[in-house]
Amino acid sequence: MYLHLRPIELFNTDFMKEKQPTFYEEVIDGGLSRKDFLKFCTTMAAFLGLETSGVGQIVHALETKPRLPVIWFHFQECTCCSESFIRASHPIVANIVLDKISLDYQETLMAASGVQAENAYKAVMEKFPGEYIVMVEGSIPTENEAYCCIGGRSAYQILEEAAKNAKAVVAWGNCASAGCVQAASPNPTGAKPVHKVISGKPIINVQGCPPIADVMAGVVVHLLTFDRIPQLDELGRPKAFYSRRVHDTCYRRANFDAGLFVESFDDEGAKRGYCLYKMGCKGPVTYNSCGIIKWNDGISYPIQSGHPCIGCSEAGFWDNGPFYRHLPNVEGFGIETTADKIGLGLGVATAVGIAGHAIVTNIRKHRDISNTPNVDSETLKEL
Amino acid sequence: MRSRSIPLREVYVWEFPVRLYHWINALVITSLCITGYVIGDPPAFMKGTEAYFNYWFGTVRFIHFVSAFLFFFNFVFRTYWGFVGNEFSRWYNYIPLKSKQWKEIIDVIKVDVLQVTNKGIDSIGHNALASFVYFITFLIFVFQCITGFGMYAAMSTAFLPKLFAWIVPFLGGDMQVRQLHHILMWGFILFSIVHVYLVFYHDYIERRGVTSSMIGGWKFIEEDAVERHDSEEKANSEK
Numbered sequence: 001m002y003l004h005l006r007p008i009e010l011f012n013t014d015f016m017k018e019k020q021p022t023f024y025e026e027v028i029d030g031g032l033s034r035k036d037f038l039k040f041c042t043t044m045a046a047f048l049g050l051e052t053s054g055v056g057q058i059v060h061a062l063e064t065k066p067r068l069p070v071i072w073f074h075f076q077e078c079t080c081c082s083e084s085f086i087r088a089s090h091p092i093v094a095n096i097v098l099d100k101i102s103l104d105y106q107e108t109l110m111a112a113s114g115v116q117a118e119n120a121y122k123a124v125m126e127k128f129p130g131e132y133i134v135m136v137e138g139s140i141p142t143e144n145e146a147y148c149c150i151g152g153r154s155a156y157q158i159l160e161e162a163a164k165n166a167k168a169v170v171a172w173g174n175c176a177s178a179g180c181v182q183a184a185s186p187n188p189t190g191a192k193p194v195h196k197v198i199s200g201k202p203i204i205n206v207q208g209c210p211p212i213a214d215v216m217a218g219v220v221v222h223l224l225t226f227d228r229i230p231q232l233d234e235l236g237r238p239k240a241f242y243s244r245r246v247h248d249t250c251y252r253r254a255n256f257d258a259g260l261f262v263e264s265f266d267d268e269g270a271k272r273g274y275c276l277y278k279m280g281c282k283g284p285v286t287y288n289s290c291g292i293i294k295w296n297d298g299i300s301y302p303i304q305s306g307h308p309c310i311g312c313s314e315a316g317f318w319d320n321g322p323f324y325r326h327l328p329n330v331e332g333f334g335i336e337t338t339a340d341k342i343g344l345g346l347g348v349a350t351a352v353g354i355a356g357h358a359i360v361t362n363i364r365k366h367r368d369i370s371n372t373p374n375v376d377s378e379t380l381k382e383l
Numbered sequence: 384m385r386s387r388s389i390p391l392r393e394v395y396v397w398e399f400p401v402r403l404y405h406w407i408n409a410l411v412i413t414s415l416c417i418t419g420y421v422i423g424d425p426p427a428f429m430k431g432t433e434a435y436f437n438y439w440f441g442t443v444r445f446i447h448f449v450s451a452f453l454f455f456f457n458f459v460f461r462t463y464w465g466f467v468g469n470e471f472s473r474w475y476n477y478i479p480l481k482s483k484q485w486k487e488i489i490d491v492i493k494v495d496v497l498q499v500t501n502k503g504i505d506s507i508g509h510n511a512l513a514s515f516v517y518f519i520t521f522l523i524f525v526f527q528c529i530t531g532f533g534m535y536a537a538m539s540t541a542f543l544p545k546l547f548a549w550i551v552p553f554l555g556g557d558m559q560v561r562q563l564h565h566i567l568m569w570g571f572i573l574f575s576i577v578h579v580y581l582v583f584y585h586d587y588i589e590r591r592g593v594t595s596s597m598i599g600g601w602k603f604i605e606e607d608a609v610e611r612h613d614s615e616e617k618a619n620s621e622k
Contacts, residue, residue, distance in 0.1 A: 178555075234552035245537055245557075259440035261427040268430055278427060285557035287537075311558060320558040327423060328562055339562065340424065343569030350573055354580045357496075364498045365588060 023062040023224065037062075047218045047293060048230070049240045061225035068224055069132040071121050071162055072106040075155040076148050076182045076191055077138030080210040081172040082108050087296070088213030107150070118151050121162070129165040133223060136169060136176040139183060140197050143190025156197060168202040168229050169194055170219060177205035177236070178315035185319050195236060202229045205236035207288070209312035214293050215241045235315070237287065246309050247283035249291030252276065265306070276303060280324040282311030390606035396508055397600045401472050404461045405597055411450040411457065412571055418447035419568050448535065455528050455543075458521075471508030477518040479511060487511035495584070503589070505608050513581075516574075523570050530564040 021029075027037050041058040048054065074082075086109075105121035112120055124132050136159065141147035145154035163169055171194040174180035182191035195203045206219055219238055222230045230238040247253065255261070255275040262269040262276050277284070283291075286309055290301040302309055308324065311317040320328040327338040397405075421443050429437065465474035479485055491512035493499050504510050509517065532543065533550035534557060554560050586594045596602045 234549065235556070248538060254434035257441035257444075258429075258432075258434040258437035259425060259427075259443075260429055260432065260434055260437070261425060263427050269427070272431075272433075278425065282558065285561050287557075314556040314558055316555055316558065320562070327565065328558065330562075330566070339566045339569060343566075343572065346569065346573055347576065350576050354576070357498075358580075358584070360498055361584065361588065365501065 021067065022064060023067060024064075026067065027062075043214075044218055044221045047214055047240065047289075048222055058221060058225045062221075065224060068220070069124050069128045070105075070135055071124055071132060071166075072135040073137065073150075073155075073158065073162070074107045075136065075138030075140055075159070075175075076189065077173065077175045077180075079108055079137065081137045081216070082106075084210035084213050085216050088217060125162060125165060131167055132165075134159070134162045134166040134169045135172055136194050137172045139175045139179045139189075139191035139193055141182075141189035142192050142197070143188065147189040159194070159198060163198045163201050166201060168204065168223065169198060170204045170206060170223075171195065171236075172206050172216065173211055174207060174209040174312060174315075174317070177207045180209055181318050184316075203236055204229055204232065204238060207235075207237050207242060207313035209317075211313070212241075212289060212293055212295060215289060233287070237313075241289045241293075242287045242313065244287065244289075244292075245284060246286045246288050246291050246303070247281075249289075250283055250303055251291065252303060270306060273306075276306075276308040278326060279308045280322065280326050281308035282314070282317065282320075282323075283309040286311040286314050286317075288313040391603045392606050392609045393601050394507055394604045394609060395600055396469075396471050396596055396602045398469055398472065399600065400460070400464050401468060402597055402600055404457055404464065407453065407457045408461075411454045412575065414446060414450040415454060416568060416571055416575075418443050418450065419565075422447060423565055423568075451528075451531050451535075452543075454524075455532075458524050458528070476509060476514045477521065479515050479518075484511040484514075488515060495581075495588075505611060507602065507604050507608065507612055520570075520574055523567055523574075527564065527567050527571075530560050530567070533560050534564065 024037060027040075028034070038055075038059065041062065042055050045052075045055040045058055050057070072082075105117065105124065107117075110117060110120070138148075138155075140155045140159060142156070145156050148155040150158060171177045175182060175191075176194045179187070179191050179193050182189055183193070193205075195205065204219060206216055208215070215238075218241065219230065222238070222240075230240060233239050233242055235242075247256070250256075252273060252275050255273070256277055260269060260272075260274040261278040262274045263278055264270070265279070275281070281303065283303065290309070291303070294301045294304070310323045311320065314320075322329070325338070327340060330337050330339055330342060422440075425440060425443075429439075462474075464472055465477070470476075479488060487504065487506065488511045490502065491504055491510050494502055494504060495512075508514075529547045529550050532547035536544040536548040536551075537557070539545070551557055551560055554563065582594055582597075586592065591602045591604060593602065
């Protein structure tokens with residue numbers, strides 16, 4: 001279904017001069033029914049948190065508006081965002097990325113290569129200035145730009161040029177939003193997320209490693225329907241999907257409040273589905289929709305499968321490890337050193353210091369304590 | 384029997400609001416540290432039961448949050464009192480801006496910490512080093528309130544916690560905020576240990592009744608120290 005590529009179109013950029021087909025036309029051409037289309041619109045409206053009339057808005061937008069011209073870059077990353085997207089269970093979600101949003105340049109999925117590929121994305125920039133969306137997977141090296149080069153140009157140069165006339169930039173995943181594993185200490189390539197490299201453009205951070213496919217689709221549908229970027233939180237993430245903590249939407253939350261914790265992966269608590277807090281679950285510090293939308297057509301998500309959340313939609317989650325302990329390591333104190341160990345060590349040192357000080361006090365200040373010089377004159381005479 | 388007959392004056396140092404602040408603070412900090420530690424590393428003492436029988440961890444968190452609100456408003460009140468209270472509770476005691484304060488800080492280090500001389504310290508209220516350390520703890524109070532409310536904002540619709548939500552993007556995320564909040568907790572614990580010891584130490588050495596002064600408000604100060612203080616005050620007011 002999603003091997004619906006049109007190599008001729010990708011090789012021949014003339015197609016862009018023609019009228020762009022709407023999303024709806026593409027869906028029907030692809031052999032799906034109107035019922036499927038409406039189901040998709042309803043699902044997306046629900047994910048985006050729209051009111052009932054929002055379904056109509058989405059249907060109308062997808063029926064009438066031409067496809068979104070998109071340039072999709074892969075920089076320092078593992079392509080798991082693309083992989084997540086094309087594994088979306090709903091056929092239309094998958095279709096969005098493959099050819100329905102006019103994915104004019106996508107290094108992994110496009111049929112074109114070499115000069116033709118370069119021409120394809122340059123054509124988008126020329127034909128649709130101020131209209132196309134730049135979608136970025138991966139971080140940008142700044143230590144030495146040469147660490148990531150495509151077609152003889154560095155990631156930074158490519159992104160800077162493409163973003164200049166873009167309508168908006170979508171940063172897919174943790175790499176493009178926060179640097180992910182490449183930016184983890186010691187960050188040898190000086191990897192930086194999109195928002196640290198590009199300024200003056202609306203940037204949407206679609207966090208996660210990878211983000212949930214339905215979330216990615218939701219962001220695209222929002223852009224298409226409303227012609228503006230979704231409401232974002234302080235870290236640039238769409239509020240519709242990242243305003244609640246995994247912890248607050250977790251079905252195991254009742255076990256947390258009751259103080260029922262898994263202590264090892266094979267204990268009775270694990271079997272009973274207790275809270276994974278003590279196994280290092282980062283749910284309480286992670287904002288994502290895993291607990292609600294879940295993965296793979298709503299089948300499950302890490303916690304439901306018995307694994308603690310690793311906090312993959314948060315900046316610096318690699319450096320706040322280990323994954324299987326609640327309290328992170330303290331940098332500069334070596335492996336396995338938590339704030340509690342340091343605190344306890346300092347506490348003992350303080351107690352030892354106090355004991356020493358008390359002993360010295362009694363020796364050195366013996367006269368002060370018995371106050372010999374201060375006693376009145378009569379007592380002095382007696383002495 | 385040993386007895387002393389030395390000229391002392393009773394001085395009213397800590398007014399009632401200051402004492403009330405101190406003891407509320409002591410209570411809520413104790414509560415915050417214990418509940419905070421339990422929240423960070425909960426004991427898994429219950430097994431083989433279902434979630435609907437219990438809510439103890441939720442209660443621990445509730446106590447932590449209530450204590451935090453008390454702590455915050457108590458501190459706000461103390462800050463206010465630093466502008467209207469008596470001379471010993473005023474803000475300028477806590478920030479060493481004068482050379483006299485720095486001189487006394489060095490003296491206190493020599494006399495009390497290193498114990499290389501036996502010279503007495505004149506200050507009637509806090510000595511300059513103690514005041515400065517309290518100032519640092521006030522900064523920790525502020526950071527602890529910001530980070531705490533910053534994390535709390537995500538699960539609250541209240542106005543006050545939302546004021547501190549900016550700390551989360553500032554530090555990069557909840558993980559970093561949480562870690563800082565946890566490290567600062569140890570600051571409170573270490574401070575409390577040293578604080579209690581030093582109060583006992585000063586009571587033992589100086590015998591000005593510093594421990595009970597936080598209950599009754601009065602200290603026993605040597606007459607000549609009071610006179611020096613008064614004449615200094617007079618000189619200052621003439622200026």
